[in-house]
Amino acid sequence: MTTTAILPAPPGGATTRESDLNTVDDAVLLAEGEDTFFHVPSISEFYPPAILFDGTPFEFNRVQLVRLIVLLAVLLTMGIIASRARLVPGKAQSIVELMIEFVHKNIIENTLGLREGRRFAPMLITMFFAILAFNLAGVVPGLNLAGTSLIGMPLVLALWTFATYVIAGVRKHGVAGYLKHETMPPGVPKPIYLLLIPIEFLQVVLIRWGSLTIRLLANMVAGHIMLVVFIGITHALLFSGSWLMAIAPLSGALAIGIYGFEIFVAALQAFIFTMLSAVYIQMATSDEH
Template sequence: MARPFRPFAVTRAGPNDHLGVLLSTYATSVILAATEGHEGEGGFHTPSITDFFPSAILFEGTIFQIDRLWIIRIIATIVLLSIFVIVARRAKVVPGRFQTGVEYLLSFVRVQIGEEILGKDNAKRFVPMLTTIFFTILAFNLTGVIPGLNLAATSRIGVPLLLALWVFVTYWAVGIRKHGLGGYLKANLFPPGVPWPIYFILTPIELLQILIIRPGSLMVRLVANMVAGHIMIVLCFAATQFFVVDSAGTGLMAFGALTIPAGIFVTLFEVLVAFLQAYIFALLAAVYISMSLEDEH
């Protein structure tokens, strides 16, 4: 006899797996039932993609449209520039904690990204670019966990696209200047030591990589992480609002003891991701530039 189709069956599941499935199903059922029971009274509001497209404040429907995310980017830029101006004007031979922190990050980008990937000679040319990329992404990412802003300025495609295009133009310009257009394309599209029939497969892939995959991966990785982080933070604190406030006096309040620490943990984790994504973007930018400077790839 044929075995019945079980779409949710778990192969070789142990007791803990079944317990996890039961708890997850129960929690989902409780939330859905409570949400239905609170229709018209607020209910549980989940985050959605509309969070990243707030209503226009000025110039609605034009290319100069100003919304909340645009203002967040301006605020982050002003704060970032103010920090560097203050540190530069008040720099001391024996730095304080604030100056030490800023200088540590500057040194980190210069040494651990620029010199480590490009070498000391080449790093001098590109450290300003890498530093700008790192601090811009870091500042824009951190707006997602700052009360009152609560939305990463890199969670919409504009800024990541602009930075990715900057990297794209740079590694093409560097490669063409070093090898000439023909030499650069030959080094990238026709790697030495490969049997010539393989070029029919390899060359289109390499062309797609230097045109689309490299800048696209930089852009998509950054946006996806910031969008996911925002959704997780909002989901945790929206659940806390629902369980603790909207469901006050019911048995659902106990779930708030889980969602509150979960929200704090996700927020701290998002701070780590903000630093990590700034580092990865700047690191890959240095790697791509380094590949353009090499004679063979």
């Protein structure tokens, strides 16, 4: 199969046709127009046109639609499983219970202990399931975009963590006591506090939740871009009409590998985000560092 696409004329006035291209690099140059050989992904993938309320603060686009679908799917699934819960669980109930037990034992109890863990378990379990579901939307056919691949959702989740550990710390130590607890660790020579206090304060009020946001966002953006690149290259090679078709199976195998790796990263990032949230809460509510 051969396609013919006209490229913009070079300075000399000659016209370049796709049939003259001999390499993948040359073929990629055709990605500028609608009749493209290979679609080059860009950051615009994450800023789709509005579906409703264009040009207003309430703009609703594909990203919000994906988030809404995921949210409804999770609530509906959990509601059905909870309504049909049995003493001897079925497959779906067993999977959910195993996941909750995993989060409870490996994150909550190991970090916060039994007593404090009970207080924050609802928040941390909800956070884990929400992040996992939004992350996995990126590998679901028809959605193909993680709900956490735009900064809004990671930022909201990170600020939820920030508000939780600050409020918990203030309740435990009082305002002044909490600030001292976080910025003046014991056993440090007093002159060092001049340097340490501003750094620790900045870490509490900015760096912790900022790093949570950027880590989750960057991983989901990178994963989406990699998937689009390899799937697009595979499609381009298959329909190139040249010897490059022979490379398509290798590119396709890499795309499948990245697809599986993206599922692993989606689960890993949910675990890391929830674990760090628990650690920050533990640091705020502990008696000493």
